[in-house]
Amino acid sequence: ESQILTHYPKDLETSRRITRQEARTHPDQEALVKLGGIAEELVEAIAMEARKSEYVDQKSGVSARMTITALENLVSAAERRALRHGESLTWVRMSDFWGVIPSITGKVELVYEGEQEGPFIVALNLIGKAVRNRFPSYFPAPESGRKPLGKGREEGADIPADYASVVDWFNSGHQLDLLYDLPETEYRKALDKVTGLSDLVSNYYPQVSPDEHYFLMEFVLHGLAEYSRLNKQILQHATVFGDLLSAMFQSDDSEDWEEEDEDDDF
Template sequence: MDTQNIKTLGELKKSGYQSMSIKDEVRKNLIQHLKDQTDPFPGILGYEDTVIPDTERALLSRHNILFLGLRGQAKTRIARQMTHLLDEYIPIVEGSEINDDPLAPMSKYAIDLIAEKGDETPIRWLHSSERYGEKLATPDVSVADLIGDIDPIKAANLKISFSDEKAIHYGIIPRSNRSIFVINELPDLQARIQVSLFNILQEGDIQIRGFKLRMPLDILFIFTANPEDYTNRGSIVTPLKDRIESQILTHYPLKLETSLAITEQEAKILPEQSEVVEVADVLKRIVEQLAFEARNNEYVDRKSGVSARLTIAALENLVSTAERRAILNNENHTQVWISDLVGIIPAITGKIELVYEGEQEGPYQVALNLLSKAIRTCFTQYFPDPETVKKRKNSGKPSVANEQNNNNPYKLITAWFDAGNSLDIPDNCSDKDRIALLYQVDGLYGLVKKTFPHASEMITALFMEFVLHGLSSYSLISKKALSGGTHFNDVVGGIIGLNLDDFDNGDPDFDNM
């Protein structure tokens, strides 16, 4: 249908246009997506077998929906993408505040206009992008905000009585007629305000300051909320919950690969940053593993959740940390090093809620512990498990692997530290200086080259640093994060401690700290 040429109600009738409720419209377009096997929710990852099928079933049933889940689980994003299931344009009565259907007007304005002009009533075509309304529920939201109220200024301007229906100022919900309307964080809405939604959801009528308006609003309602037991801010009143036909539970990514894809998709890395900074896959995996560790950590409030925004912000911080170092060292190109992970601490501390024990430990220390656990978990995906080495060492029993000189692949490295050697790596040292420092450790290059024989020089050096951090997470060597750098030592030396005054000993490698 060429909507550009249809300007009046009469022309609309002649075109044979048939009105359709928004839920039928969404159902029709979703069916077409399913037949064509196209994705109605592009960019939503990890929900292919869970949330998306549930959502499609609800929409086919023409249900209002409640998405129930912890923060950062794409609840609002799914709702916003439902506009893809709307027709591109629908006709409305020109000037109508509530998007009146020209073939089935509801407001007094539209009814009176059609009665006056008949088939010459002007119409306007409303684009699908205009058919979406959203309101964040806060304690100060009023019934007038959502439903409407008498507008004394309008009454004065029109010189009409407050009893005249034209004096009504419609709230955001009536103005979203024939649209998708989303209320985020529904439990934060006061109970008495939630009650005002009962009739809209069930009977379809609204009442404004004594006006009994029979207005069967045509709205697809989407609500989002955290599980009731997980929040102390409020809850969804039972009768309202009963009127929402489908409740869909969302979740965090079940697999690390999915989490990686989400972060890669959502992180805002500038092209100029990508030209300067290279991020190896191992660093991306450590960042994602950190979120998985946080969601199961005893110091983190699991009921509050750990948003996917943590890993997104962490990756952005990680790239910026390497970019800053490159700028300070006047380098045109660099890669993210393991020690750059210290730069993501601010992205962690602001996005995790701690239980009492975690508050006692301190957010910074909890973040460091999570980072250490993430490194520990990822380390065994690239190198032999140091825990197995420790068990063999403690048992004192020879093995076939020992006879093949494979029993302890870390022996030369730990022996170098046990001999009294230590390694200080400043956070901001240049790539060239960092590589030179790493090559000082006996056995480090040989282990990495044996495990990854085809790795480039930079990736080999990265894995050399990874080995040091990995061994420290398994307590085979000691690591101390000091102001401006990292100190590696043998375990005994780490227990005895390090004199902070000795950290900057005049070595030129520390000039950029």
């Protein structure tokens, strides 16, 4: 009797090179969509999280086919958005990772607990854990003052103690709705509303291009949400960021209303 053993890449960079080599992207896509290094790392990190998830059947494994299709779908999501608005060039956004979800649900076998949780929820959970895992490599983890190993940082640049100005903006009652299909100008305008967010990115990465700058701005919001500093809601057409405490109270209120409705039935 023969048994085939699945061998995973030893590190993220090796996995990333394999995915890049095997992914089938058309030259027209490559000319239209620019893919940053963090986005590629997140694709690989999702697979790594799946390979140790309690919801995923580890006997079936998580092969490179998942990351290959995930990268292809990520590029396709950005391409679709750009073509819809007649843009000749676009940069992959964190918002485009909605396109990766079918790659996860279609390539990952779940155990009973995962099926009970639901494939969509498991996919969101894996993406969230990947963001949390990679975030401290680029920015300080909100729970600590550790400095990241950010490329492009100027020597001697001040390190912000925390993310107070960004979190305070949301705590003061503001909410940010990032529609998945926002044109570039509106996308940037939406992120620029968040006080302190652009300055935070500029402090760590003063030399990056404007496209990558805005990717990092959105990346910070997702990172803060994964570290429970902001509330994040995944809707059908948008990701909504808001105040964590207010969201908790709203959740409690909605439960109270449900209980009252149940009482009214008797």
